[in-house]
Amino acid sequence: MAELVEITSAGDPRLADYRDLRDVELRKHLEAEHGLFLAEGEKVVRRALEAGFTARSFLMAPRWLDGLADVLDRSDAPCYVLSESLAEEVTGFHVHRGALASLERRPLPSVDAVLDGARSVLVLEDLVDHTNVGAILRSGAALGFDAVLLAPRCADPLYRRAIKVAMGAVFSLPWTRLPDWYDALPALSARGYTTVALTLAPDAVPISEAVAGLDRVALVLGSEGHGLSPRWEQSADRRAIIPMTAGIDSLNVAAATAVACYVTSQR
16 A cells, blocks of 8 residues: 655655656656656556556545555555645646656567557657647557557657556557667568558558558658658558548648557558
8 A cells, every 4th residue: 555655845855756747858768867757747647557567656635545545455555645736836837737757667578569460550760749649549559559669769758748648558558669760661561461561652642541451550650840861751552641621731740640550440
């Protein structure tokens, strides 16, 4: 059972995991150095623990203790209890969901493990916005995709903002990083996947046509600004577009992924 520890000072050293959450670069360094990540909100904290992640500690306002009492009963990690105003001073923002947990990262699974039995896969190249990465994992999980592969420079799916937007889908949808960017798509083709790149290339066909009749498919999405690199665009088996009207040629990558996932799920 978690020990409840009342905190009265924002400078308490035991709160180091939760300090300065708005500073993305600082958090990247801290979380990588200490092998931790943060979950925010009752549902997300619960889903992280249910997925088997080990808690280092919890931080909660008193009014959230009852809602997570069963989670705390199953954990030996300390639970730091402090006022909401003090929590805001520590974290740098208003923790309106009332509960945070610091959890231990696990080693990333291999590509083989993530793709085992997977028929529908998302492959992300250089998406640097944590919100987009979280939204894409949420769409993938909601629309029946089996796995996500991320190029080395993609944003961290276990960054607090990504987890929050994903509503914990990062804990249920298998994902890992690709060790080889250059030949990633040919390697997937060799595994029996048809790689379908979302792009405005001249030879792109409607997404419904590109995925029709496919057994194993890997949808390939590019960065927020420039889209896919020439290497990935050209090495994909097929190029696809979401047909649009009203003079708009593209959607935000997270919105485009949701549409493409839905169409692919109906193939």
